[in-house]
Amino acid sequence: MSQNDNPGTSADEPTSQPNSSHLDSEETAASGEVLDDVGRRTFLKRATLGGGGALLAGGAAYGFINSEIKGKPVSDYPMIDEAIFKPKDQRATVLGFAHSKALGDMYPERTTQYNRLHNKDFSFQEGFDVMYSIPWDNSKPGYTQMDRALQKAGWEPLVVAGSRMVANLQPNTPLHSWDQSDVEKEQYQFENEKQAGDAIKSAARVFGAVKCGIAKRDKRFDYDPLYDPENDRELSWEKDFPFVPKTVIVMLVPMDYDCIATAPAWTADGTAADGYTKSSVLANQMAKFLRGMGYHAVGAGNDLGSSVPYGILAGLGEGGRNGALLAPGIGPRHRICKVYTDFEFVEYDQPHTWGMTEFCLSCGKCADACPADAIPKMESENGGYGFEPNYEFSDEPGYTWNNHHGIKKFYSDAKKCYNFWVDNGSACGACIASCTFNEPDMWHHIFIMGVTPKSPNILHKWMAEAHPAFGYGRTADPKKAEKFWKTGEGMRTNSDMKNNIGTSNKS
């Protein structure tokens, strides 16, 4: 409706009686075309008050979000059923089992039972050889020679360093050596525990950690006994490990968003392999840093202890339905490394909650995306959350040999997961790519992260559905691999310089 359509309001139709119920005397200073001095003052006053108020409200919202993304400390982690809980034998891990022919001979029933229940002829121990021998197909996006090359290049530094098997729980590799002969005789003394914690985290950032937390050593989450798969040797914390650890420093290395989005294609394993490489180097450097300050330290990847609970103890995140550590901001899109040390004059971090585990109870996107059907679905008993595994065949005696019973969490069937890797020709990552908390580092995801803990469960369900509707988290999409290989266009040379226009190419 145009201005002249309104009776009594056109510019050429004067009003004879100002309506005081609509405008006070100050407001009548305004005109349809030009404001006089009083009108301008009123306008600016109201604009300033309104704009200032809006900015204050925005500031308050920012403060609220900032407070929420720091999480809330929790005192009830871990929830353990003492009747069934016991320390986990390192030999009872799928990757450790797959890495050791001796364990295959020692526990043949693990393989026969799996094959009987799933009607397969699968060999855990031959899995890695079969996996990497699957030929590429250059007509199939995500499974080309280039994708295989990316995967192998991701692992290469670990191969060169003789530490590739750290991903398969091999302890005491060259990068994570137990040798303590280079520990400085003089011990650096910090003024206080906070200074020590800050210094360790500063060093972690320099070495490439995206997050770092410090936990007290918790024997419940250390593998005991330890096991050396390459030499088929049981190891003892008391007799073989070079010192008594007091502290575990936990660090996360991020994986590339667009690369993991290609899962379960081989492309995704490129960033997973690179994550293992970088996390191994990171743990190596942090251990060396501590030894240089006169304290014993040994780096670890998947070995020595269970990484996810240590990550939770170090306040870095929460346990997710997919069995991974969900870290606020990056979700499960990271690799974890640890450093065991006897340094203990440090400010320890606490477990925190961001409402993520709670969210997992209403989400289930990782379970839907899992091509191996290895993650408990929403329809499972208690949503798959409890003290014991309740996935398919978990009531078969001995079938859940790989799970750490007695901790309240989501239990997944890692045997089926690994079986899919072998069939697929590479590790998968679909549960990481599809996770609602796997987001790029942009303000709107941080905003959602901040409001999640305060939002009701029914909204969580809606948010989980909105995630794919907004274009996030879809897996098994060949276009994702094609897209990934184009993301180099306009690439910045340094992620810290994302706003430095013109760093390279078209950016």
Added chain:
Amino acid sequence: MELAQWFLMGVLFTIGVFGLAYLSLLVKLKWYTWVCLFIGVVAILFGIGWAGASFLEGIAQSGAMALMLFSGSGIILMVLTWRYLVAPELNQPGARPTAEGRKSEQ
């Protein structure tokens, strides 16, 4: 580009504030009308900010959804508020006086 996006958001925010302040000079509105207008402006800006970030991160679908759901809702709210709550007030005799009108009053 991210900085440019925030700059643009600042410009749009300022225009929104000036627009509402100017409207407040033209007509006296009920409190709930202001609430609707304010929510509309915030929703439009939120959608634009979301969309900008989504395009920057390379997820165009998210940007389109944000424009449709957040900014679209904001626009619909603004239009309905204007149509049913603001325009009738503007159409009242005596609302939005002109310079000529004020002269004739004197």
